[in-house]
Amino acid sequence: MENASASSLPAFTLLDGSGNGRKFPTGRVALLCFVKEDCPTCGITMPLIEAAHRAIGTSVDVLVIGQERDGNDKLVTRHHLTAPMLDDSALNVSFAYDLDTVPTVILADPAGKQLRRFIGFAREDWRGLMTELARQSGTAVPALDWNSMPELRPGCGSKSVAPEIAERLAAEARGERMTARRIELGDQEDVFEFMFERGLTDGLPVVPPTPERVRWMLTATRRDPREVIATAPPNLAPVTVEKLAINAVMAGARPEYLPVVIAALQAVCTDEFNIHGVMATTWGATPVIVVNGPIRNALGMNMGMMALGYGTRPNATIGRALKLVLRNVGGAKPGDIERSTLGAIGKFTTCFAEWEERSPFEPLHVERGFKKEDNVVTVFGLEAGSRQIADQTSRSARALAGSLGLGLEACWHPKQHGSGEVLLVISPEHADTIARDKWTKAQVRERIQEVTSRPLRELIPDEESGEGVPLKSMGLANPSADQLAQKIPKFRRPEYINIIVAGGEAGKFSAVFAGWVSGPMGSSSVSRKIEEAP
Amino acid sequence: MKQVILDPTDERVPIRRTLAARSGEIRGRVAMLDIAKPRGDVLIDRLADHLIDRLPGVEVKRYRKPTFTKPAPDELRRRIAEESDFVIEALAD
Numbered sequence: 001m002e003n004a005s006a007s008s009l010p011a012f013t014l015l016d017g018s019g020n021g022r023k024f025p026t027g028r029v030a031l032l033c034f035v036k037e038d039c040p041t042c043g044i045t046m047p048l049i050e051a052a053h054r055a056i057g058t059s060v061d062v063l064v065i066g067q068e069r070d071g072n073d074k075l076v077t078r079h080h081l082t083a084p085m086l087d088d089s090a091l092n093v094s095f096a097y098d099l100d101t102v103p104t105v106i107l108a109d110p111a112g113k114q115l116r117r118f119i120g121f122a123r124e125d126w127r128g129l130m131t132e133l134a135r136q137s138g139t140a141v142p143a144l145d146w147n148s149m150p151e152l153r154p155g156c157g158s159k160s161v162a163p164e165i166a167e168r169l170a171a172e173a174r175g176e177r178m179t180a181r182r183i184e185l186g187d188q189e190d191v192f193e194f195m196f197e198r199g200l201t202d203g204l205p206v207v208p209p210t211p212e213r214v215r216w217m218l219t220a221t222r223r224d225p226r227e228v229i230a231t232a233p234p235n236l237a238p239v240t241v242e243k244l245a246i247n248a249v250m251a252g253a254r255p256e257y258l259p260v261v262i263a264a265l266q267a268v269c270t271d272e273f274n275i276h277g278v279m280a281t282t283w284g285a286t287p288v289i290v291v292n293g294p295i296r297n298a299l300g301m302n303m304g305m306m307a308l309g310y311g312t313r314p315n316a317t318i319g320r321a322l323k324l325v326l327r328n329v330g331g332a333k334p335g336d337i338e339r340s341t342l343g344a345i346g347k348f349t350t351c352f353a354e355w356e357e358r359s360p361f362e363p364l365h366v367e368r369g370f371k372k373e374d375n376v377v378t379v380f381g382l383e384a385g386s387r388q389i390a391d392q393t394s395r396s397a398r399a400l401a402g403s404l405g406l407g408l409e410a411c412w413h414p415k416q417h418g419s420g421e422v423l424l425v426i427s428p429e430h431a432d433t434i435a436r437d438k439w440t441k442a443q444v445r446e447r448i449q450e451v452t453s454r455p456l457r458e459l460i461p462d463e464e465s466g467e468g469v470p471l472k473s474m475g476l477a478n479p480s481a482d483q484l485a486q487k488i489p490k491f492r493r494p495e496y497i498n499i500i501v502a503g504g505e506a507g508k509f510s511a512v513f514a515g516w517v518s519g520p521m522g523s524s525s526v527s528r529k530i531e532e533a534p
Numbered sequence: 535m536k537q538v539i540l541d542p543t544d545e546r547v548p549i550r551r552t553l554a555a556r557s558g559e560i561r562g563r564v565a566m567l568d569i570a571k572p573r574g575d576v577l578i579d580r581l582a583d584h585l586i587d588r589l590p591g592v593e594v595k596r597y598r599k600p601t602f603t604k605p606a607p608d609e610l611r612r613r614i615a616e617e618s619d620f621v622i623e624a625l626a627d
Binding site (some may be wrong): 043112178180181182183184185186187195200208209210211214232233234235237238242243246247250271274276277281324325327328330331431471517521522523 | 535536538539541542543544545546572584600601603604605
C-alpha cells in the first residue's frame with residue numbers, strides 16, 4: 001500500500017454501462033478501482049469492490065474502471081456487479097493516472113485528492129479500508145470470509161503500459177497526430193501479399209506499418225510527425241517525418257536508427273548529391289551510406305567482418321529505409337524512373353560504418369571538418385556494389401598502395417582517366433601494412449595517382465577498345481607527340497579517392513565502390529551530422 | 535479483427551492536364567533539346583537537318599541542358615515553353 005498523499009487526481013468523465021457520463025471528482029468520497037478482465041488478481045478483488053459498493057455505496061462512490069470493453073461486460077456478468085462499471089477501453093484515464101498495475105485502487109476525497117492507493121491485492125489493506133469506510137459511513141463492516149482470501153497477490157500489467165499501446169497514449173498525450181491515410185484490410189486479406197500487390201516493396205517482404213509500429217518508430221525523434229524534412233525526387237514529393245517512419249518500419253528498422261535515416265535522406269535530397277540522377281541513371285548507382293561517430297557502436301553497426309555484406313540489422317535496414325522512402329514517396333521505382341541497365345544487389349541497401357578504432361588514419365568525418373564525437377552520415381553516389389582488390393604479398397605501404405591503384409584503374413573503364421569520386425575501403429590487414437610505414441591518406445592517394453598515370457596515347461579510343469578519354473573533351477583535335485605523351489592520372493583530383501577502414505581482421509583484401517558522374521555535373525558526396533542520437 | 539496499415543506513399547493527387555490540340559501539321563518553332571549525353575548532339579544535328587529539308591515552314595532552335603544527370607533547370611524549361619510550339623528531346627545515348 002502506498003502512503004496517503006494529498007495530490008490532486010486528474011479529473012475525467014467516462015461512460016458507464018448505461019451510456020451515462022460519470023464525472024470524477026464526484027463531490028463525495030470516491031473509491032476508484034482500475035481492473036481488466038484477464039487479470040486473476042482483479043478477479044480476486046471484484047467481490048470486495050462489489051461488497052464495498054453494497055455496504056457503503058450510499059455515502060461513497062465506488063467506481064469500477066475497466067480497461068477492455070468486452071472484458072468489462074464479462075466482469076459485470078461474472079461478479080453480478082451493481083457498482084458502476086466505467087469504460088476506459090481507450091485507456092486515456094489509465095494513462096493519465098500513470099498506472100503500471102491492475103488492480104489499482106485509489107481512495108479520493110470529495111475534491112478529488114488522493115487519500116490512499118493500493119496496487120495488486122493485499123488482504124489486510126482491504127480489511128483496513130472496509131473497516132474505516134464503514135466507520136465513517138456509520139454502517140456495519142460487510143460480513144466477508146477474509147480467511148478464504150489469499151494474503152497477498154501481485155497485480156497484472158495495466159493495459160496502458162503494454163508495448164505499442166503506451167506509445168500511442170504518450171503520442172496522444174503530447175497532442176501529436178499522425179495524418180497518413182489509414183488503409184483497412186479485410187479479415188481474410190494477407191497484409192504481406194497486399195503490400196506486394198500494391199507495389200510498395202523492394203521485392204522482399206516488408207514489415208506491415210501498423211499505426212502502433214509507426215508510433216513506436218516515432219518515439220526516437222522529438223520532431224513533429226507532420227514536419228517536412230526533405231523533398232524527394234523524382235516527383236519532388238514532400239517527405240514528412242511520419243512518411244519516413246512508415247517506410248523505416250517497413251524496412252525493418254528500429255526506432256533508434258531513425259535519426260540516421262533522417263540525416264541520410266536530407267543528405268541525398270540536396271542539389272549537390274542529386275539523388276534524382278543517382279536513381280535514374282542507366283549506370284547501376286545507389287546512395288552508399290557510411291556512418292561515423294559513437295552512434296556506430298550504440299546501434300551495433302557492423303564495421304568489421306562482412307561490413308559490406310549482410311547479416312546486421314542496422315546496416316541492412318537503414319539503407320533499405322532510405323531506398324523505400326525514395327521509392328514510395330519520391331516515386332523512384334525500378335523500370336519507371338529508376339532505369340539502371342543492369343542494376344546491382346547493393347540497390348537494396350548499401351550502408352556500413354567505418355572502423356575508426358582500427359584505422360591508422362583520421363576518420364572520414366573528422367577529415368571533413370566534424371568533431372570525432374559527432375555522429376555523421378556520409379552519402380556517396382557510387383556503384384551499387386563493391387569490387388575487391390587482392391594483395392596478399394606486398395610488405396610496404398608503397399607496394400600495397402601501388403596495387404590498390406592498379407585495382408582502382410578498372411573502375412568505370414580502365415581507359416577512362418580523369419575520373420571522379422570513388423570510395424576505397426581498406427581492410428585492417430592492409431591498413432596495418434600502410435601504418436607500419438607511417439603513410440598518410442595523402443601519400444596513399446599520391447601513390448595511386450602515380451601508379452595509374454598513363455600517356456594520353458594509351459587512353460584515347462582506338463580500334464583495340466573504343467572507350468577512353470575522348471580527344472574532343474581535352475580540346476585536342478590534332479594532338480602533338482608531346483601532348484600524346486602527357487600522362488593523365490586515373491582521378492581528376494586526389495581527394496576524389498575517399499578512404500576509410502572497415503572489414504574483418506583476417507584477409508589482405510580491400511574493396512572499392514566505383515563512381516558515377518562526379519562533381520557539379522553529377523553527384524558529390526555529402527556529409528551530414530546526425531542531430532538526434534540515442 | 536480489421537488490420538490497419540498506414541499509407542507509405544506520397545498521397546498527393548497529381549494535377550491532370552489535357553494535351554494541347556493537334557493541328558495535324560508541323561509549322562512554327564521547333565525546340566531541339568540536347569540533354570548533354572555523349573553523341574546526343576549528333577542525333578539532334580541529323581534530326582534538325584531532316585526537319586529543315588522536309589518542312590520549310592519550321593524554324594529550329596537548339597537548347598542544351600547543363601548536364602544529363604539532373605532535370606532541366608526551371609529557367610530553361612520556361613524559355614523553351616515561351617519560345618517554341620514543338621519540342622524534340624534526345625533522351626539518352
